[in-house]
Amino acid sequence: MLLHVLHETSYAYAPAVKTAQHVAHLRPADGAGQRLLRHRLSIHPAPAQRSEDTDVFGNARCFFGLQSAHDHLRVVADSVVSTSAHALPGESLPWEEARERLRYHRGAEYDPAAEFVFASPYVPRHADFVDYARASFGPGRPLLDGARELTARIHADFAYVSQATDASTPALEALALRKGVCQDFAHVMLGCLRSLGLPARYVSGYLLTQPPPGQTRLVGSDASHAWVSVYLPAAHGPGCWADLDPTNDRAPGEDYVTLATGRDFSDVSPIRGVIHGGANHTLRVAVTVAPLSPPQAPTIADPTDQEPA
Structure with a gap:
């Protein structure tokens, strides 16, 4: 496209x-x-x-x-x-095994994705994020399956309210409010994944939106968008990143444009x-x-x- x-x-x-x-x-x-x-x-x-x-x-x-x-x-x-279009991988490691592969220990092979496990200016690691995320990450569950369910839960549990937050709203506050915009949904999901020890990064970009039936596309009526990319370690060799959009409960496709990636909004x-x-x-x-x-x-x-x- x-x-x-x-x-x-x-x-x-x-x-x-x-x-x-x-x-x-x-x-x-x-x-x-x-x-x-x-x-x-x-x-x-x-x-x-x-x-x-x-x-x-x-x-x-x-x-x-x-x-x-x-x-x-x-x-x-x-x-x-x-x-x-870019399809999600068909399978992934159990989330506990994926977490252990990124945990530091002596003699471990360095994986650049490990830097996205740590807290960032807008997204701390916190027990409240763990409490919310646990429902999606039961014992032995494949990482991608858990991340997709977490995406769906944030979409269902949080209300999209444009005036509820602003660009500086911390992720913990958005978690407590259960409302916000795409930036907040992405920050909450990042907090959940990182607090479980799983690498995830913030993606900024754009989404092609369709005007209502019978109406013309209005110039300037769209907005920037944000979503999450979760790292999937491989059984052997380098892993891959899988993008998920909690605002729309879907994986980005050809109607998305990636602008930049970072730890959170402050980077991009x-x-x-x-x-x-x-x-x-x-x-x-x-x-x-x-x-x-x-x-x-x-x-x-x-x-x-x-x-x-």
């Missing part, structure tokens, strides 16, 4: 911001079931400095700085991605930074995810093909 993603972020400041430094995670991933065919990142006003690199988790990111006063900031990421926030001035600000985010027909497919762009401003 070809998907066109337009992600626009606008800030209005009062008084004006004097100087600012920002980092953006807005370039979709290239690989793992999808191909990035085109990406342009426009920044207005034009930054004084701008650079691109890759973070410790392998995500593309853009640093930019503005050294003159400005009362607005507009960042537009325009991407075209080719996606494909679309835009964050430090500003001098601008005591008050208004934020507006508009996301459009729309399918493209094959004749409109662009050729593969140079990775440096980015519009500076």
